[in-house]
Amino acid sequence: MPDAIVVGGGQSGLATAYVLRQAGLTPVLLEAGAEPVGSWPRYYESLTLFSPARYSSLPGKAFPGDPARYPHRDEVIDYLRDYAATLDVDIRTGTRVTSVRHDGDFEVHAGETFTAPMLIAATGAFGSPFQPSLPGLFTGRTLHAMDYREPSAFEGQRIVVVGAGNTAAQIGTELAGHARVTLATRKPVAFVTQRPLGQDLQFWFTVTGTGFLPIPSRQRNPPTVPVLDTGVYRRAVRAGKPDQRRMFTRVEGQRVTWPDGSAEDVDTIIFATGYRPDLGYLAGLGALDADGMPVQYKGLSTTHAGLGYVGLEWQRCLLSASLRGVGRDARYVVRKLRQ
Numbered sequence: 001m002p003d004a005i006v007v008g009g010g011q012s013g014l015a016t017a018y019v020l021r022q023a024g025l026t027p028v029l030l031e032a033g034a035e036p037v038g039s040w041p042r043y044y045e046s047l048t049l050f051s052p053a054r055y056s057s058l059p060g061k062a063f064p065g066d067p068a069r070y071p072h073r074d075e076v077i078d079y080l081r082d083y084a085a086t087l088d089v090d091i092r093t094g095t096r097v098t099s100v101r102h103d104g105d106f107e108v109h110a111g112e113t114f115t116a117p118m119l120i121a122a123t124g125a126f127g128s129p130f131q132p133s134l135p136g137l138f139t140g141r142t143l144h145a146m147d148y149r150e151p152s153a154f155e156g157q158r159i160v161v162v163g164a165g166n167t168a169a170q171i172g173t174e175l176a177g178h179a180r181v182t183l184a185t186r187k188p189v190a191f192v193t194q195r196p197l198g199q200d201l202q203f204w205f206t207v208t209g210t211g212f213l214p215i216p217s218r219q220r221n222p223p224t225v226p227v228l229d230t231g232v233y234r235r236a237v238r239a240g241k242p243d244q245r246r247m248f249t250r251v252e253g254q255r256v257t258w259p260d261g262s263a264e265d266v267d268t269i270i271f272a273t274g275y276r277p278d279l280g281y282l283a284g285l286g287a288l289d290a291d292g293m294p295v296q297y298k299g300l301s302t303t304h305a306g307l308g309y310v311g312l313e314w315q316r317c318l319l320s321a322s323l324r325g326v327g328r329d330a331r332y333v334v335r336k337l338r339q
Contacts (some may be wrong), residue, residue, distance in 0.1 A: 002028040002090070004118035005108050007097050007281070010038020011080060011323050012122035012311030015058045016330040017089045022060075023334055025118075029089055030110055032096035033317075036084040039126035040077045045150045046174055047073040050166060050194065050228045051324065055202035058083055059327035076323070097281045102304055118337055121294070122310045123283065124321070125275030128292075132162075132273060136251040138266075145171060147273040151178040154268060160256065161242065162190045163272030165225060169233040171272060172242040181242035189244055190226035191234045201228065202324070225318070277312060299333040308333040 003021050003095040006013045009031025020027040029036065029145060049056055054067035056076075061083050063071065071079075092110075101107040103337055108120040129144040145167050157179040161172040164185040175181045183189060194201055204210070227233055237244050257263040282288055287303050289295055299315050301307035310330045319325030 001105075002026050002114070002116045004120060005030065005106060005110070005114050005116045006120050006122055008038070008121070008123035008311070009033065009036030009091060009093065010040070010122070010124055010311070011058060011324045012124055012321075012330070013038070013120075014080060014083055015327040016120050016122050016310045016334070017087055017091075018058065018060050019327065019330040019334050021077050021088055025334075025336065027089055028114055028116070029091045030095045030097055030108070030114065030296050031091065031093045033093060033114070035081065036091050037077050037080040037092055037122060040073060040080065042146065042165045043073050044145070044148045046072065046170065047170070049076065049323075051202045051322065052200050055200070055206070056323045058079070058323060059330070060122065061086065063323075086213065099281055102285060102307075106306065116309075118306045120310055120333065120337075121279055121309045122326075123278045124311045125277050126302055127278035128276045128280075129271075130274050130276050131271045134269075135249060138251040138254065138269060140254040141268040143268070143270055145270060146275075148270060151175045154179045157267040158265065159268045159270060159271055160184050160248070161265050161270045162247070163274075164227075165272065165274070166227050168272035169227045169229070169237075171270065173233055173236045176236060176241035178321075183237070183242050183244045184247050185244060189237060191229045192226045194228040194230045196335075236245070277309075299329055300336055306337060308337050 003025040004027040006016050006027050006029045009029055013029055017027050017029045018066055049071050052068050053063040053065055056071060057063045063079055093132050095110045097108055097110045099109045105115050105117050108114045113166060126146060129146045131144050148171055151174050154175055155178045159175055159179050159181045161168050161181060162184045171303055172181050172183050246259045248256045248258050254265045255263050256266045277294060279288060279294055287295060287301055293310055295303045296309055299309045310333055311326055313321045320329050
């Protein structure tokens, strides 16, 4: 019997498996996909990290190549693939967890049953996109950012991207070279200079320690992360490519009505509205609240001893769900679970 079961073979699960092995424990890692690279192959093709390579590593293995560059999606996939290959861990791919029981130990059902005294849920959120309801019935095309790949399929369209974060800015700016695009937001898009005084924000986080400052105790609605920008996105919005408007007030057919009363036909609405934790397999365990959110504090379940989480947004700090942050949180969770 393994000492621990890790659910999810992306960056969070791989970092957790590494930390467990460093602690002398024997984990089994269960990944639903064909290989342990998480959701990265399903992100849009042009995705670029907002952190340099030197600040984008999992524990025990530096990100290769020029440490000052900003890696692309496929580079991250290769890095995770290589990272998994170096782990002395039983990794089971094509193994989707469907349910969990707890009776002294955790029984994890995934085609076969795995049993261990410790369970760490590291499935991230990509499998659970959040898409708000529309104020009316829209008959055009709608999709979440998770289903967006590249801009050529939207050539010449009228598109509204809903969202004010990094993903909305990146997708909206890319699409604006092929279509007429509006960012629809509830508040103005907030931009933060990515390289103040010539150094990336991650450098300043390291110098000041602010990137790992804990969030207020049990904060339910953490602050919105602004768009990290070298100047590209701010210039694009100022040039109207994409433009920015307050959220539309009504949709009917393909007609979208804006707060000033003007209306126009729209071909596609893309929701860059984030994700929620993908933890449905824990529903029968009683570890989630009525909204499907884990009942936890700093990654430690408050409903079940031996149950932990890694990779939740704002789990302990701003960087918790990042390549850099998951290792730090994994060390904390594993240490606490072993006490």
